[in-house]
Amino acid sequence: MKKRFGKNDFIFFGIIVILLIGILVWFYILRPTSGDSVTITIDGEVYGVYSLEEEQEIPIPNKNGEISNILLISSGKAKMIEADCPDKLCMNQNSIYRNNENIVCLPNRVVVTVTSKESDEIDAIAK
Amino acid sequence: MRLMQSQSSFRKKTAYMGLFLALSLICSYVEVLIPINFGIPGVKLGLTNIVIVLTMYCIGEKEALGISVLRILLSGLLFGNLFSVLFSLAGGILSFFVMVVGKRFLKLKCIAVSTSGGIAHNVGQLLVAAFVVDNFSVFYYIPVLIVSGVLTGLLIGIIAQELVLRIGKLIKF
Structure with a gap:
């Protein structure tokens, strides 16, 4: 046991546990x-x-004006269904619908973020 | 005589580092083959970190940095693209420095060092993502990435710790 954990390791894992509890909350x-x-x-x-309420397919162009990504909105959720990049990470991502959830396509520098009018109003009041 | 001895230890070290670099490349390849998709990009096992931690504890920190950077460049050329290199470099270098701080100044053991490295790796990748897309909303995923960093880091750390305890003594120059 002593070979694997020293005093500092216990302190370190204590901090990690607190961090994880914070994330759970x-x-x-x-x-x-x-x-x-x-x-x-x-x-x-x-x-x-x-x-998000309308069913639709949104073509997203890159800087040259060519369509690089297609976003599908159906049953209140958004999902990337087309991407011209090689690794397709954005297409593998789950559908998004919670506030501030987002899908990122790095090669095309596209970010799709869920927003809502209510939270915008709250933000506006807070400002 | 002494000169000869230092020469032979230099050769041994070179051979070990070549071996570890090859091992870390194999680990990256195995990782590419794992088809699990966690729904969030950036969540990976981080098998290569076993080799990096092992190098760090058995050979040295400088050598571990060398292996880490070479491995990222080579595996990027072999299995990835420019973006994956950029990403891995950010994650790899940040996690390396966090691990060095943990090892040298806090005297942490392998498991804790690997866990801190796992978290730092994910945070580094997220920073690059935010920078590339010029949009900080990607930080929404930071809690998920921290949890995944802790879990994978723990697993990798346990493996690395057992390896260091069992074969660490055999790696001598």
Whole structure:
């Protein structure tokens, strides 16, 4: 036992346990509720806001104007169904619908984030 | 005589480092083959960290950094692309420095060092992602990535610790 854990290791794991408890609290209590729209940004600039309630397919262009990604919105959830990059990480990601959840396509610098009007109002009041 | 001895130990060290580099490349390849998809990009097992931690404790920190960087460049060229290299480099270098701090200044043992490295690796990747897309909303996933970093880091750390205790003495120059 002594070979594997010293005094500092116990302190370290104590901190890790506290961190994990904090994350559990966030997960079960503070986790955001469902959002009602998605915001698509390309290279940090807002490309468009789309409602999650409408069933739709949104083609997303890259800087050259070619369609690089396609986002599908169905039954209140958004999912990337097309990407022209080689590793398709964004397509492997689960559907998103909670506030602030997002899908990122790094090669095309596309970020899809769930937003809601209510939380925007709260933010506006807080500001 | 002494010169000869130092030469032979240099040769042995070179051979060991080549061996470890090859081992870490095999680990990256095995990881590419694992088809598990966790639903969130960036969640990986981190098998190569076994080799990095082993090198760090049995050979030295500088050597571990060398193996880590070479492995990322080579495995990026072999199985990935420019983006995967960028990502792995950020994660690999940040986790390396966190592990060195843990090992040298806090005198942590393998399991704790590997756990801190796992967390740092994921945080580093997230930082690059946020920087590339110019959007900090990706930090929504930081809790999930920390949990996955702790779990994979613990697992890898336990394996590395047992290896260091069992075969560490055999690696001598």
